[in-house]
Amino acid sequence: MIYAYAKLTVKNPDALAAYREKAGDALARHGGRVETASAEPTALDGAPDLPDVAALLSFPDRESALGWINDPALSDVHALRRNIGSSDIILLG
Incomplete structure (x- = not known):
């Protein structure tokens, strides 16, 4: 099992709503899933x-994570995420 941290700054709530409708299926296509998500993250240390x-x-x-992000069939889903505002995803491992 490998994890990725996704960080989104929302400028376009409509794009976020459209992305949420497709994101789960897109992840599942490569064996991925959302373990947990928060609309109110809290800093525990630092700033x-x-x-x-x-x-x-x-x-x-x-390989599954790289397959997900590089899957040409999911380019529209990734474009939705990128149109939310700011979108960073970091693979941990």
């Missing part, structure tokens, strides 16, 4: 730039 939405994603392995 990080907190996003509007944070999520912990899981994938069976690194």
Whole structure:
């Protein structure tokens, strides 16, 4: 199992709503899922730039995560996420 941290700053709530409708199926296509998500992340230490939405994603392995982000059939889903505002995803491992 490998994890990814997704950090979204929302400028376009309509794009976020459209993305949420498709994101789960897109993740599942590569064995991924949302482990947990928060619309109110809290800093425990330091002074990080907190996003509007944070999520912990899981994938069976690194290849699955890379397959998800690079899947041409999911380019419209990734475009929706990128149109939300700011979107950063970090693979942890």
